[in-house]
Amino acid sequence: MKKELFGLSLIELQELLVAAGLKKFRAAQVYQWLYQKSVTAFDQMRNLSKADIAILEANFTLLPQQLKILREQVSQDDLTRKVLLEFPDGNSVETVLMRHDYGYSVCVSSQVGCDMGCAFCASGLSGCIRNLTAAEILAQVYIFNSMLVGEGKQVSRIVVMGSGEPMLNFDAVIGALQFLHRENTLYMSYRNMTISTCGIIPGIEKLTQLGLPINLAISLHAAEPELRTELMPVNKGFPFQDVIQAAEAYVGYTGRQVTYEYILIAGKNDSPVAAELLANHLRFKHASVNLIPANPVPEKGFERPSKKVVEAFLKVLQKHKINATVRREMGKDIDAACGQLRARFAQEQQD
Structure with missing residues (x-):
């Protein structure tokens, strides 16, 4: 049986x-x-002899070469490319390449599916099937990097913000990030890496102890306990007030400001009162807020608020001197929300 390299x-x-x-x-x-x-194929390694290539091909496999692109979508502005990748075992994940004026970033998944059950997210519609290995996380980066290298470019940032909860697959996620940081790989700065979590406090604490200057993003989405529990069941086990406290400890240990992600859902969490609550909890914290108008998820029945409502929410935060921005939308026209492409593909296979 061939071994994976x-x-x-x-x-x-x-x-x-x-x-x-x-x-x-x-x-x-x-x-x-x-x-x-x-390079993701042995026969493209030009300083190897044909005999050596034959030995490699007879004994080993390369994961990126085995990945199958089940579906690919490119935004109209050509800045966002999203693929549904199938692993050799038949499971699939979504991965996104985004082109910015400062370089290329890849948003990777850490699990096949997700068990967090967030009410607004399509990633968890079928639960978590399994964790990804460090190699499977790396392969999501290199599948895009192999496309860019011919243009003399490469991925310079990674965001672990795709399907899955990274802190529930901590060792594989950190292993992949540490691998990318090596001088003999992409030599990617830890400051160009972001881990996004629903607020798994033991994972935040483990990341704090590592002391690596990785960016930490926390999905908050509500600053009222009952509403956050409704939107994010994880709040029952890890109340957001405790999550914020753990995040402040992370700031103190690494010096990295924490970003709080806040999806604005029409009629749910987008009122001026909700903005005041959020400001009260984050006042005097080393934090910024990333406001995200909800991507419509038909399966969940949520809608995005109007531009006027979004701007009013932002103004409340700014009035309280909370560093806040509205996320620049990328890939809105190509199933941009996490899990949408995978869910759509699965539904089509059943129909």
Whole structure:
């Protein structure tokens, strides 16, 4: 049975290649092709002999090469590209490439599906099927990086904000981020990495202890206990007041300001009173607020508020000197919300 090479350290790669009959120095060459040049097929590694390539192909596999793009959508402005990737076991996740004026970022999933049950999100419609491995998280970055490398560009930022709760797959997520930070891979700065959580306090505490300057984003979406529990059942186990306290400890240890994500849902959490409550909880905190007009999710029946309502909410926060912005929308025309593309594809397969 062939062994998977993608995601291994250089030492692990050396051990496997030597055992297969290759010279030790070949591992460094393969490693460079995979993680610096983003080549995803052995026969494209031009400084390897045909005999060595034959040994590699007979004994090993490369995960990015095995990924199947089930569906791909590109926004009309060509700034956002979203793919539904199928892994060899048949499970699929969504991954998004976004082009900004400062570079390219990839939003990756950390789980197949999600168990958080947030009322506004399509990711959890079928629950969490399984955690992704560190290699599967990395592959989502490299599938896009392989497209960019021919243009002399590469992914410079990663956001773990796709399907799944990253803190419930902590080791794999951190393993993938640490891998991308290595000098002999993409050498991506930790400051260009963001982990988004629903507020799993033990995960926030573990991240705090690591002391890495990774950006922390917390999905808040309501500052009233009963409403947040309605929207986000995780609030029962981890009340948002305790989450904010854990986030402040993270700020104190890493010096990184925390971003609070707040999806504005028409008639639910978008009133001036709701804005006042949010401001009260975040006043004097090392925090910024990212307001996100809801992407319509037909399965959930939620609608986005009007532009006027959004602006009124923002003004309340600014009046209280809360650093707040309205998220620049990208990919609105291509099933932009997490889980929408996967849910749509699954429904089509059933019909």
